[in-house]
Amino acid sequence: MKVLVTRSQEGNAELVPKLEAIGIEAIPMDLLQFLPPEDWSPVDMGLSRLHDYDWLLFTSPTGVRFFAQRMVLLGHAMVWDGRPKVGAVGERTGAALTKQGVRVDFTPTKSLLVQLARELPGPAGRILMLRTDIADKNTSDHLRDRGFTVEDLTIYRTRRRPIGDPASLLAVDVVVFGSPSAVEALCAQLSPEDLVKIISKPAACIGPITAEAARKRGFHQVVQPESQTFDALVYSIGRMTRLA
Numbered sequence: 001m002k003v004l005v006t007r008s009q010e011g012n013a014e015l016v017p018k019l020e021a022i023g024i025e026a027i028p029m030d031l032l033q034f035l036p037p038e039d040w041s042p043v044d045m046g047l048s049r050l051h052d053y054d055w056l057l058f059t060s061p062t063g064v065r066f067f068a069q070r071m072v073l074l075g076h077a078m079v080w081d082g083r084p085k086v087g088a089v090g091e092r093t094g095a096a097l098t099k100q101g102v103r104v105d106f107t108p109t110k111s112l113l114v115q116l117a118r119e120l121p122g123p124a125g126r127i128l129m130l131r132t133d134i135a136d137k138n139t140s141d142h143l144r145d146r147g148f149t150v151e152d153l154t155i156y157r158t159r160r161r162p163i164g165d166p167a168s169l170l171a172v173d174v175v176v177f178g179s180p181s182a183v184e185a186l187c188a189q190l191s192p193e194d195l196v197k198i199i200s201k202p203a204a205c206i207g208p209i210t211a212e213a214a215r216k217r218g219f220h221q222v223v224q225p226e227s228q229t230f231d232a233l234v235y236s237i238g239r240m241t242r243l244a
Contacts, residue, residue, distance in 0.1 A: 001025065003204075003237060004172040006182045008032040008062075015176070018234045027172060031185040034062050035157040037133075040070070043153050046128050047076055053084040053151075054125030059113060059139075060089070061096035063131050066156045068100045078102060084128065089116050090207075090228050111207055111228040117142035124148045130155040134181065160185040166194050174237060176204045178230075180213035187217045204237050206230070 002025045005012050012028035019026040037043060047070065050056065058064050071078055079101045086104050088094035090111025094104045108115035117139045120127075124147030129140065133154040140152040158181055163169070166189075175198065177183050183203075187195055199218040205211040207228040214222050223240060225232035 001174065001240075002027060002172040003174045003176055004029060004169050005176045006031045006186050007176075007178045008034060010034075011178055015178070015230055015234070018230065019237065022234065022238045024237065027168065029163065029169060029186075030161050031163065031182050032179075033159050033161055034066075034132075035159060036066065037154050037157060043070065043130065043155055044074065046130075046151060046153055047071060047074060050076070050128070051080065051083050052126065053128040055087055055120065055127045055148075056084040057087045057116070057120075057127060057129040058089065058093050058097065059116070059129070059131045059135065061092050063155050064093060064096040064100065064102075067130055070155070087116065087120060089113060092229060112209065113139045114142070117146075120146075120148070122146075127151065129153065133157045160189070163189045166190060170194060170197050172201065174202045174204055174240060175219075176233070176237065177210050177214055178206045180210050183210065183213040183217055202240065204233060204240070206233055 003019055005015055005026050005028050007015060009030040012030060016026040016028050068078065085106065086097060086102055087106040088097055088104050090107060094107050097104050106121060108119045113136060120143065127143060127148050127150045129150060129152045140150045143150050163186065190198060199220065202221040202223060203214040203219040205214055205222055205224045207224060211222045211224045223236055225236045
């Protein structure tokens with residue numbers, strides 16, 4: 001079975017070996033690239049007064065990576081006591097923070113931005129949220145509706161990479177998506193004829209938001225693991241190959 005893995009170069013480097021280890025032929029397609037902000041000054045100002053915030057929120061491991069790199073460059077300590085408390089949208093983001101030595105004080109019951117906004121503990125205070133430039137602003141709006149003051153800053157930019165000749169990707173049996181951005185990056189670059197062919201294949205998605213993006217694009221068979229981790233996703237794909 002051939003599996004198309006549609007992530008960033010860094011993400012594919014992490015996921016492809018896991019699939020190959022269970023005997024799956026994984027074909028990486030580097031669909032996304034993550035770039036620093038065009039202007040670091042808003043982020044740098046926020047980091048310089050980090051301890052004035054009550055909460056520091058992260059919505060992806062990529063945001064954590066850019067945060068850690070910038071903190072080191074600016075000479076700021078990565079470990080602190082007191083404010084701000086740190087929130088992560090899910091297990092993978094929390095693990096990325098822990099790896100950097102940052103204490104995680106809160107993760108929602110589900111790895112969803114809407115759950116993060118609904119469940120973040122009060123009392124309402126000041127929030128610094130660091131994420132991609134294409135992030136859904138509903139999260140910030142919901143937190144503001146709850147009385148929080150939110151500074152929502154771009155710490156990295158997400159851009160598409162061209163897919164090139166689609167012939168090789170149309171020969172795969174399963175398509176793996178790690179984010180809604182990857183779904184859109186692939187489908188938006190296909191001709192109508194090729195899109196019909198690709199959506200006829202099963203889509204293995206990391207979580208419910210990505211799965212919903214795949215369904216909206218027309219994928220008929222969408223599989224997602226119960227736990228939003230790539231180990232769980234690999235297990236789900238392996239199970240698909242055994243049942244095929």
